[in-house]
Structure formats: C-alpha cells, structure tokens
C-alpha cells in the first residue's frame with residue numbers, strides 16, 4: 076500500500092486526504108499539521124466566497140464541481156449521522172466595472188457561459204433597478220452570477236478533516252523540516268521532533284508556507300505570503316439584500332450575520348509572514364471605497380478585523396497543481412492566490428486522480444501545472460478584480 080504524506084492540514088490538505096480515502100482501495104494517508112489549532116492558517120481567516128467568475132476555464136471548471144459539492148457538503152461529509160454544516164448561502168456574486176473593465180468582463184462572461192455558468196449581464200439602468208443602494212453613475216457593466224455562494228471556511232476545513240479521519244486518514248501534529256529524496260522519488264519526511272514517516276508521495280498543501288516546503292525537496296517556487304485584512308462591519312440603514320460584490324478597485328464584501336464581511340486587498344503589500352493588524356486600514360482604505368459605492372455605509376464602523384495570508388503565486392496569480400518534473404512524486408497543491416478555499420473540493424479530487432489514476436481524469440489541469448513555472452510562462456487568471 077502506498078504512503079501518501081500531505082504537508083499542511085488546511086482546507087486543501089484535508090480535502091486531498093478525504094478524496095484519497097474515499098477511493099475503494101485507498102492508500103495510507105498521513106496529514107502533517109504542525110498547529111491543529113490553525114491559529115495562523117489561511118483557511119479560517121478567509122472570506123468564504125465561492126464563485127465561478129474567472130477567466131481561465133480550469134478555474135471555472137473547478138468551481139463548477141466545488142460549488143455543488145459545497146451545497147451538498149453537510150450530507151456528503153457527515154460522520155456517523157452528524158451533519159457537517161458549512162452555512163452554505165447561495166447569495167450570488169456581482170462584479171461591477173467602469174469603462175476600464177467592460178471588455179474583460181464581457182470576455183470572461185463568454186468563457187463562463189461556454190462552461191455552463193448561469194449569469195446575467197447588467198447595464199447601468201438594470202443595476203440601479205436591482206441594487207438601488209449602489210452608486211452606479213460611473214459603472215458600465217456588471218456580471219451577476221446568482222448561483223455563486225459563500226460558506227463558513229472554518230467549518231469546511233473541520234468537515235473535511237473529520238471525514239478524512241473517519242475514513243482512516245491519520246493526522247500528526249508535527250512540523251515537517253526535511254523531505255528525503257532518492258533521485259526522482261520522495262522517500263521520507265522528517266519532523267522537528269526528530270520523528271519521521273515513509274513517503275511514496277508528498278503533497279505540498281502548506282499554503283502560504285508552501286515555498287519553504289518546496290525548498291525541503293530542493294525546488295524553488297514563486298509562492299509568497301501576502302497579508303490581507305478581512306473586516307467585519309455593520310450598517311445602520313437597511314438596504315436591499317446584496318450578493319458578494321467586487322469592483323475594479325478590489326473592494327470585495329458580502330453579507331454576514333447582522334452585517335458584512337470583506338476588504339480591499341493591496342497587491343503592493345510587502346510579502347512576508349506578517350500578521351500584524353493595521354487598525355487604520357479600514358478607515359483609510361476600505362471605508363472610503365465602500366461609502367463611495369454605497370452611501371448607506373457613510374456612518375459604518377469596523378467591528379472586528381483579522382489579518383491572514385494569501386499564498387500568492389507571483390508568476391500569474393494561479394494555483395500550481397501537480398507534479399514537479401524533477402521529482403514527480405512531489406505534488407504541488409498551493410499558490411491559490413486568494414481562491415483556494417473555493418477550489419478545495421476540486422483540487423482534492425484532482426490530486427487523488429494523479430495519485431490513484433496516474434493523471435487528471437475529471438478536469439484537465441495540466442495548464443495549472445509546474446511546467447509553466449519552469450518555463451517562466453504565466454498562465455494568468457484575469458477574472459480577479
């Protein structure tokens with residue numbers, strides 16, 4: 076029986092473990108997670124949006140599989156009759172753009188439609204009609220995808236983790252410090268504690284720390300940690316139900332409980348493992364953008380804020396999924412650049428296919444593979460506003 080060692084037990088690592096153990100003759104699966112409280116992991120800090128609005132067909136296809144999977148998650152990931160509720164809310168997504176973004180949005184919508192995505196193109200008048208609280212004077216176009224949704228990220232991770240364990244995956248609270256190779260094959264994974272486990276396959280699901288794990292196998296990746304804040308805020312004035320709204324200036328937020336959660340990522344944020352909260356960021360950057368787009372938020376106040384890390388792929392903002400040519404039993408599942416939670420089910424299935432079937436079966440993810448990185452040829456995702 077093969078030994079699969081998954082480094083990192085966030086949403087991605089747990090999904091990989093689950094999909095492997097769901098196979099009829101599964102391999103032994105050991106997930107190594109150094110911090111089972113997930114204090115700094117990206118998954119519990121995510122906003123929880125799951126959407127099909129992408130430019131790359133692979134990302135749309137991953138969402139086409141993952142979103143219905145999330146809709147059925149509570150039942151599918153139930154353990155001993157206990158449901159795994161993830162608070163799935165099908166509130167839809169709305170991308171809004173001014174003249175700078177119309178062509179891009181139209182082109183993306185074509186690709187999305189070709190992949191069966193239900194969407195509406197809205198002009199300014201239609202937008203005003205549907206979302207009367209939004210300032211639309213500068214807007215040229217919006218794409219509304221009513222079947223997109225949001226989920227509770229922590230529950231997704233815990234649901235996958237519990238199911239994977241119930242299916243026989245082992246979880247070790249250890250820090251991986253070395254990966255031993257024998258030429259093109261991985262052989263063993265060593266821990267800071269001095270312990271070790273044998274490995275026929277190693278899956279790098281270490282999120283923002285993925286490059287450190289790459290280095291242990293002898294490779295370099297373009298994945299860097301990028302800090303991003305997630306703010307929770309409320310609104311005194313009642314407004315119409317909103318979808319997950321994103322605009323060209325990267326303002327992105329959605330309803331959450333009595334209020335809203337979201338933020339405005341800064342692509343120029345210096346890279347690094349920085350979890351410090353800038354308590355002036357909301358007031359300085361997010362609030363003006365919010366109040367400009369929705370005057371009802373004029374008097375809003377930030378109620379809470381968290382800093383988390385994107386596992387940013389500096390080459391093209393897309394995940395790296397699959398084998399490293401020099402050592403094909405070392406598999407990448409990292410570099411999600413802000414859209415890893417939503418693709419966890421699809422990526423879990425894809426990695427299981429690589430290991431069990433010898434190649435991608437459901438969705439061909441070859442273009443998201445390591446080769447483009449080795450060649451230095453970006454495969455850019457242009458659907459991230």
Ligand SMILES: Cc1cc2nc3c(=O)[nH]c(=O)nc-3n(C[C@H](O)[C@H](O)[C@H](O)COP(=O)(O)OP(=O)(O)OC[C@H]3O[C@@H](n4cnc5c(N)ncnc54)[C@H](O)[C@@H]3O)c2cc1C
Pocket residue numbers: 082083084085086087088107108109110113115116117118119120121122123124125249250251252280281282283284288303304305382383384385386408409411412413414415416417418
């Ligand atoms: C503010 C914010 C908002 C976001 N919003 C969204 C969103 O709306 N939708 C979406 O899809 N994505 C979103 N994301 C991105 C999403 O959070 C990530 O893409 C996703 O959680 C990545 O999951 P992961 O399992 O790869 O990483 P993580 O959850 O970070 O898990 C990696 C794990 O690896 C462990 N690890 C690392 N190194 C080692 C080692 N050497 N040994 C043992 N363990 C190790 C870490 O402890 C960690 O628990 C957001 C991210 C942030 C920060």
